Amino acid sequence: MLALELAKRFRKTRSEQRFISFISMSSTIGIGLGCFVLIVLLSVMNGFEKELTSRILSVVPHGEIYSKSESGIENLDAQLYRFSQDSRIASVTAYTRLTGMLQSKGELKAISVTGIPVTQVADKYAERVANEDWERFSAQENGLIVGKGIMSSMGLAIGDTVQVLIPQTTQDLTFKAPRSITLTIAGMLSVGGELDNQLGLMHLATASDSIGITSKAQGIQFTLNDPFSAYDIMRDIGYSYPQAVYMSDWTRTQGHLYNDIQLVRAVVYIALILVISVACFNIVSSLVMAVRDKQAAIAILKTMGASDRLIRRTFVLQGAINGLIGIVVGVTLALLVAPNLSDIVRFIESALGVEILSGDIYFIDFLPSSLHWQDVVITVVVAMFLSIGATLYPAQKAAKVLPSSALH
Known part of the structure; x- marks a missing residue:
């Protein structure tokens, strides 16, 4: 696929493009971190809800x-x-x-x-x-x-x-x-x-x-x-x-416990979707600068017969690759950490001699975690949607580059 090959070639960094590369990398890290934290925190909320049902509602x-x-x-x-x-x-x-x-x-x-x-x-x-x-x-x-x-x-x-x-x-x-x-x-x-x-x-x-x-x-x-x-x-x-x-x-x-869990879940969704959105704005910035830097290359492609659609698809794929890398890394880390979060927290508690949750105050004395695949799917879909959405303006801007002006 020609658009994909062009997107890979445009992602290669020359020494004078270090700043663009840094912004692109920061957007990838931001998306990955947002996906990781969102999945882990949702797993914690699921864990609290599960413990509420199995402990409190088994007695009350x-x-x-x-x-x-x-x-x-x-x-x-x-x-x-x-x-x-x-x-x-x-x-x-x-x-x-x-x-x-x-x-x-x-x-x-x-x-x-x-x-x-x-x-x-x-x-x-x-x-x-x-x-x-x-x-x-x-x-x-x-x-x-x-x-x-x-x-x-x-x-x-x-x-x-x-x-x-x-x-x-x-x-x-x-x-x-x-x-x-x-x-x-x-x-x-x-x-x-x-x-x-x-x-x-x-x-x-x-x-x-x-x-x-x-x-x-x-x-x-x-x-x-x-x-x-x-x-x-x-x-x-x-x-x-x-x-x-x-x-x-x-x-x-006992409904206040369940309502608190649902409130925190909603706040987590909103806050971390905003984090992912901010990371996606970096995709916009990096692609806009890449379009400006690659104007001559775009103009040459157009003189060789490349259509606006091909140019547009090239830059959409370039931004989507950055988002996809962040999503894959973030989700992979979350899938490794979330199921083992309780053991990880216990190890940290024993190593530092601290107690995160006190059984005298809360209805459990450990940090629960329950990974739900629907949370993973929703996170991936939302992050990918925002990543692709962030590429549309720079891609359209690239498609409007005029060979006569760029090669002047």
């Missing part, structure tokens, strides 16, 4: 309804069976939640304790609670499993006796002395982040009896096949429920 219910009445959910067994037949719902379970203060050795800490039927949801917490803790918890009706952060901050140990203080109100909305429930620490729950400082688990029957629930449970928790459709599904369930209930879903309680 995707949705729940709870009775407005103090007696709890009516016809509980029938409702559980009805929801178990819904194709949108993976599983349902009854629960009763107590919110109050955990008291031990003169210390108080806010806690949200969920009463659960152990036989139904043991698998849900299987990876977050040790097997021996489950066995101990199952055997004790007054057993309590608390988050790792609570165990650490209050200095609790297996077998310790604690009190859960539950606030009480009267009809005139004045407070009475809190109701106290005595429980025994049976195990530790490890989810990560804030939840380790808030959550507790106890037996459903004990929780319901302690606050006067007469219908076995205060509410129903839902695990959905598609957790990201929780908002619509829970409203559909709540509005059609035969009893007055409150409804909630994970986007209200």
Whole structure:
């Protein structure tokens, strides 16, 4: 292909063209760096989203309804069976939640304790609670499993006796002395982040009896096949429920994590596409100077019968080669780094003695990475589109060179 051969010949640098070559090289480096960073950061965002789904959403219910009445959910067994037949719902379970203060050795800490039927949801917490803790918890009706952060901050140990203080109100909305429930620490729950400082688990029957629930449970928790459709599904369930209930879903309680990930993803896309765009402007600059430098050669080609289309295609290919080299190098490096980013960061942490993510603050203590091929394809397509787009003006300028003026 003649245009390609001419583009390769025009890319060769003479000693007086070092400055043009430098601008061309900087554009290639900029495009490669932009592609590399974009793919790696998108992989990190994908990793955080994956960890959010596998960790937080494996423990936090995707949705729940709870009775407005103090007696709890009516016809509980029938409702559980009805929801178990819904194709949108993976599983349902009854629960009763107590919110109050955990008291031990003169210390108080806010806690949200969920009463659960152990036989139904043991698998849900299987990876977050040790097997021996489950066995101990199952055997004790007054057993309590608390988050790792609570165990650490209050200095609790297996077998310790604690009190859960539950606030009480009267009809005139004045407070009475809190109701106290005595429980025994049976195990530790490890989810990560804030939840380790808030959550507790106890037996459903004990929780319901302690606050006067007469219908076995205060509410129903839902695990959905598609957790990201929780908002619509829970409203559909709540509005059609035969009893007055409150409804909630994970986007209200933990949705800020997912929204933060999506916001950062959007910012990364915009910022790094702009970086690639700036690099492509260097292609414009280098090609404009190349056209000016090659005017005599262009004029000779035209006198030999070269068409404007051939000249235009030559300079488009010349700029596209610069962009393609940057894209190939950047994407190749990203494909090598992104899948191994977690190990690389761990090595840096151990070498420098620093901790990038603290498990006490975030829901994970490592930097996750999950490479999605659609991100790679989108990055390549956008970078190539910008690279080729940057060549159109210089190519058109080259095609307009007049032999009579250039060879004067």
